[in-house]
Every structure is written in structure tokens, then in C-alpha cells.
Amino acid sequence: MDTLITLAPLIILIAVIGLLVKLASKKGTGASYYKKKPLTQAEKALYYKLLKALPNNPVLAQVSMSAIVGIKKGKDWQSTFNKISRKYADFVICSPAFDVIAIIELDDSSHESDRARHADKEKDAALNGAGYTVIRWRQKDIPSVEDIPAALGIQH
Incomplete structure (x- = not known):
């Protein structure tokens, strides 16, 4: 019984700490x-049109530019990386060996503003x-599905 009385404050302390940790994690x-x-x-x-037109070529969508563009280390490396790291290529067309053949950007009306044009140029x-071709x-x-391979320079 004495052991239980001695351990009670420790057990209560552990329970309170556990509750506080649980509450803090829910706070978010x-x-x-x-x-x-x-x-x-x-x-x-x-x-889906690209998949149909290019059945032998992997088609990747919304690919982070930092996954396909490397930046040589130098004095401006970090700022240059920061510029591209939040940008995505709409579609990346690959060879069966996953070499990039072409990058396709789909432009809608949101690309008509000066700000969007500047971002597209960057x-x-x-x-x-x-060294990539951007279309x-x-x-x-x-x-059309039939014309896509020729438009990308892909022979089937």
C-alpha cells in the first residue's frame, strides 16, 4: 500500500503529461x-488524349520542376532553386527509359495576364x-490524338 501511495504522484504526473501532449498535437x-x-x-x-496518342511513352502530370531541372552549385544556387522549386510542368513526356522527350504546358485564359506571362517566361x-523542349x-x-506524336517529334 505504501508503494502505491508513493507512486501515485508519479502516475498522475505521467497521465497529465500524456494528456498535454495529446492536446498539443490536436491543436495543429x-x-x-x-x-x-x-x-x-x-x-x-x-x-487521357496523351495516353491514347502515346501508348509507349510514360506521361507524367504536374511534375515538380526541381525533379527534372538541376542547378549547378554557385553563389546564386539557393535563390535560383527557390525560383523553380514551387513550379510544376503540366505534362512531361518520356521515352520508355524515362528520358524526357518533351514538356507540354497547357495554357488557358489564366496565362494571359502580364504576371502569368512573366512566370511562363521564367x-x-x-x-x-x-535542355528541354517546351511545347x-x-x-x-x-x-488531335493522331497528330500529337508528330507535334512532339515522336515516331511510332
Whole structure:
């Protein structure tokens, strides 16, 4: 009985610490999260068209530019990395060995503002600087399934 009385404060302390940890973990950041679809309706339509047109080529969607563009270390490395790390390529078309063949950007009306045009130029400059071909298609100008391989320079 004396042992139980001696351990009681310790048991209560452990229980209180556990409760505080549990409450702190539930508090969170105050942010409210929700599910989003990774592609817009227009991007989804183009994605399926690309799959049909290029059955032998992996088609990747919404690829982080930092996954496909490397930056040589130097004095501006971090700022240059920061510029591209939050940008995404709409579609990356690969060879069966996963070498990048082309990058497709789907431009809708949101690309018509000066700010969007500037962001597009920065993205194209980084991708072109890494040696990639960037193809920009406006929603209304997407080639047919039959014409996509030729538009990308892919022979089937």
C-alpha cells in the first residue's frame, strides 16, 4: 500500500503529461485542409488524349520542376532553386527509359495576364536552359490524338 501511495504522484504526473501532449498535437496550425483534384478538367482531358496518342511513352502530370531541372552549385544556387522549386510542368513526356522527350504546358485564359506571362517566361527559360523542349498548347489548339506524336517529334 505504501508503494502505491508513493507512486501515485508519479502516475498522475505521467497521465497529465500524456494528456498535454495529446492536446498539443490536436491543436495543429489552425489551417483547414481539404481534398483537391491534381488536374483541372482541361488537364485531365489532355492527359487521357496523351495516353491514347502515346501508348509507349510514360506521361507524367504536374511534375515538380526541381525533379527534372538541376542547378549547378554557385553563389546564386539557393535563390535560383527557390525560383523553380514551387513550379510544376503540366505534362512531361518520356521515352520508355524515362528520358524526357518533351514538356507540354497547357495554357488557358489564366496565362494571359502580364504576371502569368512573366512566370511562363521564367519557367520556359529554366526548362530550356536545362535542355528541354517546351511545347505550349492553348486549350483550343490541342492537336488531335493522331497528330500529337508528330507535334512532339515522336515516331511510332
